[in-house]
Amino acid sequence: MDQERTATVTEPKESAVLPDGSKEFVVDVHTEDMELNMGPQHPATHGVMRILLRVDGELVTGAQPHLGYLHRCAEKIGENVEWLQYLPYTDRYDYLAAMNNNLGYSMAVEKLLGIEIPRRAEMLRIICAELNRIGSHLIAFGTYGLDLGAFTPFLYTFREREWMMSLFEKICGARLTYSYIRIGGVFNDTPPGWLGEVSRFCDTFLVKWQEYYDLVVENQIFIGRTADVGVIPREMAMDFGLTGPMLRGSGIDFDLRRDMPYSLYGEVDKAGALNIPVARGEKGSLGDCWDRVWVRTMEMKESIEIVRWCLDNIEAGPVIGELPKTLRVPAGEAYVGIENPRGELGHYVVSDGGKVAVRCRVRGPSFCNLPVLEEIMLGTLLADSVAIIGSTDVVVGETDR
């Protein structure tokens, strides 16, 4: 045991002898905080992250995340492989939202190339990105239940995610690392009947969504565990550069899809299909764990609306533009941030006009949302710290890249 307990009996210097002649002894029990390694192998860290906790009994008095266990040199690889070859590596950083990663990287390179994307490809991109957002939030939602000790929602969400993954399998052959969205468009047109199945998925999902909401989000124990826990006030959220559901969970109404529209999201917004949920602090103070989970839950519903709009408006046409086999990207630099399920996924690419990138920087939202843990985990209980880690929804593949 690290925890040292030393009881020392000291004789006080003053008034050592009491009036009745006996000596007074002061027993000074000296206790120390315990250091507790949460991770790298711990069920609540969602991968191989390590958090060094200082605990005083159940109370957390210090938290220090240690990263790097899953560092796979993504940025260095980006400087060593050709532009198109790097695409499959983008699948690997946030492996739960591979479509969104593909989209971010493709858009950054397309910005340098300055090419037009066929309209059908843009539609398919949005459908895939939103479906993947649903899948990613389903995992976040399910594993959050696991963190709080509710095992069952996890399997329910995996049932829906399974359908989503089989949809992706039909469209690109892969279930987790899709590489479907390519520079210049998407890899392939949809197989016959695929869009109809997506529509059926949307209908079924909304029914199931209500079940999840009633089972977990409105559960009294769940509210008791998450409300007023891990509160991130507005100023702190902005100071730490939080994005995505973490930011909206703190009551800041900002979504890149609506406020700095890319792809066809501007049109979606005009059609009124883009209703960004923003936390209002219904069950506790604004910015607590419940708010973040609520935002994610509502976003799933919102994504379904976007997908439906796309399904209504999609037209036949080409899905990928003409590109040379060896892509030479014009010299320059571009930063493109898109709204990933976890926040803003930024790609900063620098080209010198050659076949490979000079710099391929990835701004992973998980990495940027994580430092806030150091702050909000202080003074919480051990069980709360698990709830807080879960509510940040980190994917360690992305923090370490």
Place this chain on the structure above:
Amino acid sequence: MDFTGICDRLKAIGAPGILGVDEPREKNPEDKKDLGRAGDSFVLVDPEELEGFLRFCRDDTELQFELLCDLTATDPGNDDEELWLNYNLLSIAHKHRLAVKAKISKENSNAPSVADVYRAAQWHEREAAEMFGITYRNHPDPRHILLPDDWIGYPLRKDYEYPKEYRGISCE
């Protein structure tokens, strides 16, 4: 606000350390060596004035860049003497972005830490420091973040040599 508007505002409020502005341009058809430039516009800032500059950007009511979206560095190539420091700012209130760039020499790669201005910079600076060998002055927590503490070399520099072994494990 678009990029020109932001630049005008920056000049109007007298933000310190602005060295210039770089905007994308077309290829010059007469000069064959000229590649042109694509992509984003950015503001070039004196690295020593970075902290003050970012503070201006954050606090000005019309710019109001509350979020430091990204902080990184770039090694443009072996024949280049300079490292770039890239900052990407985002304003939630006004829904605009600004890319800021500062250049420091590779020999003496020193820059002031901006963790005081944006808390978000702390981890990004730790990453840039270990990857590029940049010393951020007055950084509150200058440890390695992704690499092990005993890692030798700066992996994202262009002159980085891959280690033959690490702690007795062959890397080849």
Place this chain on the structure above:
Amino acid sequence: MSLSTLALPLSLLTDPALKLAESETPEVAEAAAEMGELTSGTNLINELLMLAPIPDFVPGWAIPLTAIMIGVAIVMGVVSLNAMAGTWLERKVSGHIQCRYGPMRAGWHGFLQPLADGIKLMLKEDMIPIGSDRVLFVMAPALVLASVLGALAVMPLSPDFFFADAPMGLFLILALTSTTTIGVIMAGWASNSKWSVYGAMREAAQVVAYEVPLGISLLVPLIVAGTFSLTEVSEMQSGMFGIGGWLIFKNPFMFPALILFFIAVLAESKRAPFDLPESESELVSGFLTEYSGIRWSFFFMEEYAAMFLYCVVTAFFFLGGFNSPLTWLFEDGGLLPNVILWNVAAFFTIVVKGYIGLFVMMWVRWTLPRLRIDQVMTMGYKYLTPISLVCVLGAGIWEWGKAALLG
């Protein structure tokens, strides 16, 4: 608690000792009779053995000893069978709640899965972590299992088949099952793991907090029934088609007491939403983190045995004990009076009632998230304890009023 712990070996011994005493000196007979007052009733195994043709060279004390051994073996068998049935049921229940099947391969609907698991657990490497307190580490699972085995000895399997019918049966069960806490704390401390210590400390805090409402809410049926003995309380509830006589219908405060008791039982047996001692997402596995193989399965057997026992206690003191329409059919003065069938029906009744309770516990476990330690404490001390006290007061007044009015 110490008194009742002592009472266990006594109660196991008394009946055989009584038989033994008949042929011995008057002093022994006197002592045995004194002890016999502690436990009333008969031991069926002993009686059956007495009926068997026994050769002369077998000494007199061998028969009661054999009876005890057989009794112990039966209790062990009950515990292991119950653990197997419990794990199977848990997997199937959780599976069907979670839209999947659970085990399907080993036997009919995975019925043999617990057997396969048991073999696996026994063949597993028995690991004792370096730096652990070996003696405590090895003793802890044994202690945990022993306490629940002792408690099960008091549980009658049918009106005429029991090992020890202690007049203070309920008291004994409560005392013995709460000693598992000591084993859990030992396990947590001995594991040399911080997570295990957390589990142990939480267990200690939780059991102390919930022992109070558990005991107090049981006072309500005790006031109504007026006995601690499980067989007596069951007899009291017979008649009215085997349902109408249940204690829960005899006092309006019985129903809230049942709810309180069940919540406290969930906390006592470390079941979700009170599974803080082993909360797998926070404390890895709590006090079980360092255990593996057969030692780990001892904890598991204890958990299911304790759950079953608590459910049986619930059945005895709230839900009619052995009485059901089936036993009503076969009981004295019923439609088809038959002692053997009556006993068999009673056995099935109590098992079914116990497993219905078990099913509810699993249902709750696979539905609800876990509470936080401070919420658990708040609930125990601030809500359950006062409410159960009010229940006891109300039940007492009701019974007093009833006695005063009806004479």
